Amino acid sequence: MTPTETALAEELYKIAPDIELDDIDRSGDLRDEFDIDSMDFLNLVTALGKRFGIPMPEADYPRMQSFDDLAAYLDAQSDKRPCV
Amino acid sequence: MSEFRMPSLGSDMEAGILVEQSVAPGDTVRAGDVIGAVETQKGVIEIEVFHDGTFERWLADIGKTVPVGAPLAMIRGAGDPPEQEPVPPETVPIPPDTEPIRPVTTPEPPEVVPLPPETEPTPPETEPVEPEIEPGPSELPDMPAPEPSPIPEEAPEPPFVEPEAPPPEIEPEREMASAARPRVTPAARRLAAERGIDLMVLGQSLDRPIKRRDIEALPSEDKGNVATDFRSAIAAAMSRSKREIPHYYLSHEVDLTAADAFVTAENAGRAPSDRLLIGAVCAKAVAAAIAKYPEFNGHYTNDRFHPSEEVHLGFAINIRSGGLVAPALFDTDSLSLDELMHNMRDLTARVRAGRFRARELSDATVTLTSLGERGTDAVFGVIYPPQVAIVGMGAPRLRPAVLDGKLEPRLMATFSLAADHRVSDGHRGALFLRAIDKNLQTPERL
Structure with a gap:
């Protein structure tokens, strides 16, 4: 796993500790695969925004629909930051 | 001086385990302060005091299973005189489950949370009394005052007295299961705790006290856990809803x-x-x-x-x-x-x-x-x-x-x-x- 995927897996584990990453479809709907509701998703976005130092606006939610999409989004947004 | 008693969180709850003491004797407490935490079927629940005062002492140790309505701690209200005669917790009678305990020296309304009618606490009195069938009217300050059910759902039966303290190494959730209503011999209780067996579930299928051989006869995978406790709590509340x-x-x-x-x-x-x-x-x-x-x-x-x-x-x-x-x-x-x-x-x-x-x-x-x-x-x-x-x-x-x-x-x-x-x-x-x-x-x- 890439460092971003590891970070994402850690944050997901805090919310859905009963779900194994190996058991899910990483391209499937994140909310279905991890059985998370809108409150869980908001908490995930909040945690990732802090961890990666990015705003994660609601308008970008459509780009965060699966594990793979979300990991790619985090990588793309982190690259845009001026200095890390 | 008033007793702080184990709150009930519904008709299905019979006891809780004191798992945290977050105040010490002499601490000043204000209404709404969390003084500790209790483990129940529904998880760990923080307990709050309802009046300002001074925390006097705990009446239960951590890990101790305390029936609903039984005293957990003594709190001196603002202006109350210092405590005169300590009441050891062991001497407080634990009534059967249709009648929560009456406080011993409490001059104030009960501090327990409002309850469904089956487990409604009675108003404080100055003397310990024998359990009765009909609870008296409640005088909770900020809640509609539920009155006694005209007919008790079950006849009270003599309280089962735990003859000795449970072994300290018992895990909280297992001890929780053993705090349920069925009568259990000490040997059976210990074995059930070791094996994580839910005595409440077992007790419902027996009409006599649970003995050690009953536990031994169970298949070893038949373990009680928090999830089944949760299910039975929901079952009790929802069955009552659809019934009434x-x-x-x-x-x-x-x-x-x-x-x-x-x-x-x-x-x-x-x-x-x-x-x-x-x-x-x-x-x-x-x-x-x-x-x-x-x-x-x-x-x-x-x-x-x-x-x-x-x-x-x-x-x-x-x-x-x-x-x-x-x-x-x-x-x-x-x-x-x-x-x-x-x-x-x-x-x-x-x-x-x-x-x-x-x-x-x-x-x-x-x-x-x-x-x-x-x-x-x-x-x-x-x-x-x-x-x-x-x-x-x-x-x-x-x-x-x-x-x-x-x-x-x-x-x-x-x-x-x-x-x-x-x-x-x-x-x-x-x-x-x-x-x-x-x-x-x-x-x-x-």
Whole structure:
């Protein structure tokens, strides 16, 4: 796993500790695969925004629909930051 | 001086384990302070004091199972004289489960949370008394006063006295299971604790005390756990609801387009930690509507409805490991949307961590349940006694709707109401649901 995927897996584990990453479809709907509701998703976005130092606006939610999409989004947004 | 007693969190709870003592003798306590935590079937619950005073001492050690209504601690109220004669906890009689214990020297109303009628605490007296069949009237300060059931559901039986302390190495959740009502021999209790067997479940299939050989005869994989405790707690409350409450049901399509647009606009400039969810807007809309429909907000106890002046909206929260709870969002009607959202996040986080406060479980006056965005079109709830109504919110989704004579895709959700026909009728229920709808068309005013 890439460092971003590891970070994402850690944050997901805090919310859905009963779900194994190996058991899910990483391209499937994140909310279905991890059985998370809108409150869980908001908490995930909040945690990732802090961890990666990015705003994660609601308008970008459509780009965060699966594990793979979300990991790619985090990588793309982190690259845009001026200095890390 | 007053005793702080083990609160009851519903007719199904018989005992809890003291797992935390967060104050020490001599500490000043204020109403609302958390003084410790108790493990129950529903998780770890923080216990709060209801009066200002000085914490005198604990009457139970950590790890000790304490029956509902039995003393946990002594607290000296502001102005009370210092304690005269300590009462060792061992000498306090533990009455059978149809009659919570009467406090020994308490001059104030009970500090336990309000209860369903079966486990209603009786008013304080100056002397310990023998258990009676009929509990006396309660005088809780801020709740409608439930009166005794005219007929007790079960005849009291002699309390089973635990002859010795349980071994200290027993894990809390296992000890919790052994605190259930069935009578158990000490040897059987120890073995059950070692094997993690739920004695409450076993006890229901036997009409005699559980003995060691009963435990030995069980297949070893038949283990009790927190999930089965949770299931039995829900079973007790929901069975009572369907047995006692004549439900009627209504449903109504609500256009959430305006509410959704409002949330989107609000969230555009906000950090994730400050964002709103449409669920918070809906919760506020329900709380705001109920002011004009008081017959859906309160408790029905002992053949009478007691409306509540405050709106403490119970908010059903799914537990990942199984089951759900609907703890109260206090004063939902008077909170701003941001405050309400903050409280919903806080409550959800604590519930998911298995930790909430006693009052949050007992004081909800009406409940909102939602299966979320991935749920079904509609949900029809089962009223949580002694409440009298539950509003259900189906999953919002784009559906064809007719607006000004034209067909348009709109974000729609089906709202439902299950209400107690002893208290209200469908006509008023319909008006209530429509008032929620109306509030959601002008979310900026909420």
